[in-house]
Amino acid sequence: MSAHRPGHSCCSGYTRSQLLRSAAAEAGKGLPAIEPGMPEPAGTGLSRRRFLSRSAGLALAVYGASKIPLSAFEPGIAQAAQGEKIIVSVFFDGGIDSLSVLAPVGDPRYQQLRPNLALPPGAGSTFSEDPNLQWHPAAAALATLHGEGRVSAFPAIGYDHPDQSHFTSRHYYEIGELQVGYRTGWLGRYLDAVGDDENPLQGLSLDGSLSPMIATAEKPVAAIDSVDGYDLWARVDDPIEEEMFRSFARFGSLPSDSPGLAQVRRAASQTDKLRQDLAGVGEFSSPVAYPDNWFSHKLAGLAAYIGVGLPIRVATIRAPGGYDTHADQAGDLEDSLRDTCEGILAFQRDLEARGLADRVLVEMWSEFGRRPEENGSLGTDHGAAGCAFVIGSKAKGEMVGEFPGLATLDGDDNLRATSDFRGMYCSLLEQWLGFDAEAIIPGAAGFARPVLVKP
Amino acid sequence: MAIPQQKPVTAERKHRRRRRRHVWKDKHFRWVPDGQGDWRVQAYVYRHHHKPKRGHFRGPGVKPPRRAAAAAPAPVIAASDPRPPGAFQGDFGHAQAVRLLQRAGFGPVPGQADQLASLGLVAAVRSLTRPSGSAVLSGPPPRDDDGNPLAPADAWGHDHLWWLDRMVRTSQPLVERMALVLHDWFATSNANVSTTQQMIDQSNLFRSRCFGSFLDLFRAVTVDPAMLQWLNGNENNKWAPNENYAREMMELFSLGADSGAYSEDDIREQARALTGWRNDWGDLGAYNFRFDPKRHDTDPKTVFGRTGNWGWEDACRLCVEHPLHPSFFVSKLWSYFIPAPPSTAVREQLEGTYTGSGWQIRPVLEEILMRPEFYEGPPMVKPPVVQLASMLRALGRPVDTGAWVWLCEEAGQRLFWPPNVSGWDDGRWLDTSRMRARWNMVTYALEEVSVDAWSDDYSTTETPDEALAHALAAWGSPALREDHRNELLDFGRRSESRIVANWQKGPYRALRQNALLQLIGVSPDLVLQ
Numbered sequence: 001m002s003a004h005r006p007g008h009s010c011c012s013g014y015t016r017s018q019l020l021r022s023a024a025a026e027a028g029k030g031l032p033a034i035e036p037g038m039p040e041p042a043g044t045g046l047s048r049r050r051f052l053s054r055s056a057g058l059a060l061a062v063y064g065a066s067k068i069p070l071s072a073f074e075p076g077i078a079q080a081a082q083g084e085k086i087i088v089s090v091f092f093d094g095g096i097d098s099l100s101v102l103a104p105v106g107d108p109r110y111q112q113l114r115p116n117l118a119l120p121p122g123a124g125s126t127f128s129e130d131p132n133l134q135w136h137p138a139a140a141a142l143a144t145l146h147g148e149g150r151v152s153a154f155p156a157i158g159y160d161h162p163d164q165s166h167f168t169s170r171h172y173y174e175i176g177e178l179q180v181g182y183r184t185g186w187l188g189r190y191l192d193a194v195g196d197d198e199n200p201l202q203g204l205s206l207d208g209s210l211s212p213m214i215a216t217a218e219k220p221v222a223a224i225d226s227v228d229g230y231d232l233w234a235r236v237d238d239p240i241e242e243e244m245f246r247s248f249a250r251f252g253s254l255p256s257d258s259p260g261l262a263q264v265r266r267a268a269s270q271t272d273k274l275r276q277d278l279a280g281v282g283e284f285s286s287p288v289a290y291p292d293n294w295f296s297h298k299l300a301g302l303a304a305y306i307g308v309g310l311p312i313r314v315a316t317i318r319a320p321g322g323y324d325t326h327a328d329q330a331g332d333l334e335d336s337l338r339d340t341c342e343g344i345l346a347f348q349r350d351l352e353a354r355g356l357a358d359r360v361l362v363e364m365w366s367e368f369g370r371r372p373e374e375n376g377s378l379g380t381d382h383g384a385a386g387c388a389f390v391i392g393s394k395a396k397g398e399m400v401g402e403f404p405g406l407a408t409l410d411g412d413d414n415l416r417a418t419s420d421f422r423g424m425y426c427s428l429l430e431q432w433l434g435f436d437a438e439a440i441i442p443g444a445a446g447f448a449r450p451v452l453v454k455p
Numbered sequence: 456m457a458i459p460q461q462k463p464v465t466a467e468r469k470h471r472r473r474r475r476r477h478v479w480k481d482k483h484f485r486w487v488p489d490g491q492g493d494w495r496v497q498a499y500v501y502r503h504h505h506k507p508k509r510g511h512f513r514g515p516g517v518k519p520p521r522r523a524a525a526a527a528p529a530p531v532i533a534a535s536d537p538r539p540p541g542a543f544q545g546d547f548g549h550a551q552a553v554r555l556l557q558r559a560g561f562g563p564v565p566g567q568a569d570q571l572a573s574l575g576l577v578a579a580v581r582s583l584t585r586p587s588g589s590a591v592l593s594g595p596p597p598r599d600d601d602g603n604p605l606a607p608a609d610a611w612g613h614d615h616l617w618w619l620d621r622m623v624r625t626s627q628p629l630v631e632r633m634a635l636v637l638h639d640w641f642a643t644s645n646a647n648v649s650t651t652q653q654m655i656d657q658s659n660l661f662r663s664r665c666f667g668s669f670l671d672l673f674r675a676v677t678v679d680p681a682m683l684q685w686l687n688g689n690e691n692n693k694w695a696p697n698e699n700y701a702r703e704m705m706e707l708f709s710l711g712a713d714s715g716a717y718s719e720d721d722i723r724e725q726a727r728a729l730t731g732w733r734n735d736w737g738d739l740g741a742y743n744f745r746f747d748p749k750r751h752d753t754d755p756k757t758v759f760g761r762t763g764n765w766g767w768e769d770a771c772r773l774c775v776e777h778p779l780h781p782s783f784f785v786s787k788l789w790s791y792f793i794p795a796p797p798s799t800a801v802r803e804q805l806e807g808t809y810t811g812s813g814w815q816i817r818p819v820l821e822e823i824l825m826r827p828e829f830y831e832g833p834p835m836v837k838p839p840v841v842q843l844a845s846m847l848r849a850l851g852r853p854v855d856t857g858a859w860v861w862l863c864e865e866a867g868q869r870l871f872w873p874p875n876v877s878g879w880d881d882g883r884w885l886d887t888s889r890m891r892a893r894w895n896m897v898t899y900a901l902e903e904v905s906v907d908a909w910s911d912d913y914s915t916t917e918t919p920d921e922a923l924a925h926a927l928a929a930w931g932s933p934a935l936r937e938d939h940r941n942e943l944l945d946f947g948r949r950s951e952s953r954i955v956a957n958w959q960k961g962p963y964r965a966l967r968q969n970a971l972l973q974l975i976g977v978s979p980d981l982v983l984q
Binding site for chain 2: 089
């Protein structure tokens with residue numbers, strides 16, 4: 001049974017995993033532990049000890065020393081990415097309503113277009129760079145970071161001739177180009193250029209499936225479902241286990257004669273490599289308190305991974321909740337947005353405490369904003385320009401592109417864009433990652449580069 | 456469900472008298488695979504066209520080697536096997552029958568592939584696409600971890616187990632496979648649907664309409680209670696249209712996003728055509744779905760340049776009548792069964808079949824399942840639940856644990872919970888997280904097959920060849936690529952070389968057996984179809 005109350009609706013099950021877990025927790029029976037702590041091997045005939053031998057046992061040794069031994073990696077890999085700048089992409093899946101996150105309470109048309117959904121003036125703190133805008137109360141944590149000069153806000157980001165399909169527009173953002181059918185993401189192409197042939201951790205998705213944004217053509221990348229361990233279970237012990245994994249890895253390196261076979265081989269070889277690389281990762285502790293939710297737990301794990309020197313260059317994670325708020329927007333948006341912003345604030349404080357804050361920038365984005373005029377279901381339909389944020393100690397902290405106002409909308413009655421997402425990508429590549437955007441973003445020369453990074 | 460048999464359209468025969476020729480029926484014997492990697496003798500009736508000589512050879516001859524690479528004997532092509540033009544012309548043997556069962560179902564149970572091969576291509580395909588009566592579920596019914604029957608609409612995860620069990624036990628595998636295809640095509644998630652029963656009802660809608668008219672199916676889905684909730688059709692009224700369903704019905708269900716088939720204006724007009732559906736709200740959520748004329752916009756709408764007082768049934772018909780719909784339909788249906796897209800000529804031929812039949816699904820499906828590209832083309836990755844159901848069928852294991860729910864979720868495919876309205880991305884079934892989940896799924900599947908190396912007495916003399924044969928037999932004797940077979944034999948030898956003490960002889964061989972079972976389960980041979 002869904003834990004969702006009746007009447008809630010949006011066009012897609014963006015919240016699948018989260019909901020499953022919360023539903024399971026509430027149902028409370030027959031619950032497979034997909035929460036932190038690892039599945040109880042119910043009904044498998046396997047002892048718990050054997051399941052955990054690869055994670056917990058080693059984890060104590062490793063984290064007791066608060067450092068992953070470099071021997072956990074093949075020579076060269078750990079050094080290759082250590083000390084590198086890191087980008088963490090946070091995706092608001094479904095098209096977040098930018099007119100709620102940064103509500104234009106000072107715009108005369110706002111009340112008129114949003115008779116039911118407009119945020120009242122004074123409900124949240126004023127956005128200091130444009131007094132007509134006001135932070136959503138649930139984004140207070142983001143407002144705090146903005147006040148510290150750690151947030152560059154894009155109040156109306158987008159592109160010309162906006163596409164209002166989730167999947168098309170999201171694809172554009174993922175690949176960094178207005179084309180369909182690309183198979184590599186913009187950060188994937190960056191990893192192809194600078195990455196290591198043997199290090200799947202350089203591009204890491206934390207959502208149990210690989211983000212298309214870091215899909216590469218050549219270099220290995222990884223997805224994990226949990227930050228608490230990465231074990232492959234079998235009723236096999238050493239020394240036979242060692243031989244078994246050797247054969248599994250060879251399944252991954254034999255020649256292929258079809259794309260399907262090549263895909264399985266690639267997955268097998270990367271899985272075995274990741275198994276070795278994460279063999280020592282298990283429990284971790286955080287120097288700061290995180291909110292109690294799955295998203296925050298993953299961010300805490302990510303900070304710990306970076307802290308012990310895992311060679312990560314790019315990480316992706318989906319913000320909790322769903323943002324395709326066609327109906328009953330107010331309540332859904334508030335909870336999800338609060339969890340996201342508070343998680344990000346804790347992550348930033350964690351990085352500061354670990355002395356890593358100068359190495360990490362967070363980029364928050366969504367595939368589009370929503371239509372300024374609300375619909376009849378207390379929700380909003382697909383729009384055009386939306387919001388994005390670049391967050392971190394090294395973020396410049398200045399608004400990019402002004403809020404265009406609601407007086408003049410585009411031909412589809414949607415918000416006009418005042419910045420292009422590809423310009424943001426070019427700036428991140430050049431100013432943060434120190435890499436020539438021309439090699440990654442098609443037509444890069446044509447985009448203005450906002451200053452996103454503090455000198 | 457009763458599905459009317461379609462009569463093949465043939466030219467009327469003109470007074471051709473067929474002379475009945477005498478045949479001499481004779482009992483012969485042959486070797487057939489026993490499903491355990493070995494061979495058994497089967498008696499069959501051989502039809503001689505000339506009087507047989509007394510004492511002639513009646514078989515079965517020399518027993519073939521155990522686990523011969525080409526396991527199937529030459530199949531007997533049934534007389535009723537005139538293959539249509541454009542169909543696959545090669546031998547329809549064991550390997551082809553396995554592929555058909557894997558992609559148009561959930562893989563063979565031991566012995567099933569040879570049985571299907573003996574029907575010949577056309578009859579084999581039709582046995583799947585034209586089932587008669589209702590599906591029979593044979594074998595032990597599904598249970599949860601406590602041994603209790605499932606409560607699919609009420610207990611967490613039991614919906615998933617309920618459908619998985621149908622996949623494992625059904626006598627009509629293509630109905631279940633097409634229901635899965637349509638669950639992806641019209642992807643609806645329980646995330647925004649009041650009750651799980653409404654999801655199950657929708658899957659039954661897919662089962663009952665999966666071979667019929669696409670237009671009828673499309674209309675039924677449009678006003679299906681789960682879909683009305685999922686894409687806000689129940690909140691779409693003339694005062695404030697909600698565009699959600701109008702957009703996705705064209706982008707994802709019938710026309711495609713990138714063909715220029717429709718404009719943003721068409722979406723807004725379609726939304727108006729679709730207005731009027733509503734429901735009541737009770738303790739369990741939404742119920743009593745109905746069309747309310749008071750909420751319907753009765754003004755003229757212009758969709759694809761056609762103006763009329765369109766309603767929801769027109770909205771569906773206008774999409775299906777759109778000149779770009781047949782190519783969308785054919786390409787999408789094809790993609791579920793064959794990994795590389797059809798050539799333009801083949802696609803146009805199938806479009807002709809589709810429009811010529813009045814948008815019927817079955818004729819197109821039958822042509823796809825008989826295409827040479829289906830049998831000769833490269834393999835494709837099995838969706839996670841398909842791999843799981845195939846494994847359970849091969850191992851002869853019923854659905855008896857809730858572990859399948861979260862293992863499938865981790866592998867990327869929780870039934871009734873597709874990731875979004877575009878369904879699952881078939882190009883992204885495998886990454887490190889999902890591959891790990893498949894590995895662990897294999898571990899769970901082997902629960903009863905694996906041995907306890909430390910307490911059971913295991914052979915102290917088993918050779919690498921015997922060990923591999925033993926493990927393959929447990930998996931229902933799947934065919935392995937030569938390079939994988941060699942790797943597994945090499946693994947067997949390497950494992951043996953790790954034995955340095957006398958006490959290790961049995962336990963290490965037992966561990967080797969467990970590892971072989973595991974490696975076969977995660978080998979590309981079992982991940983691909």
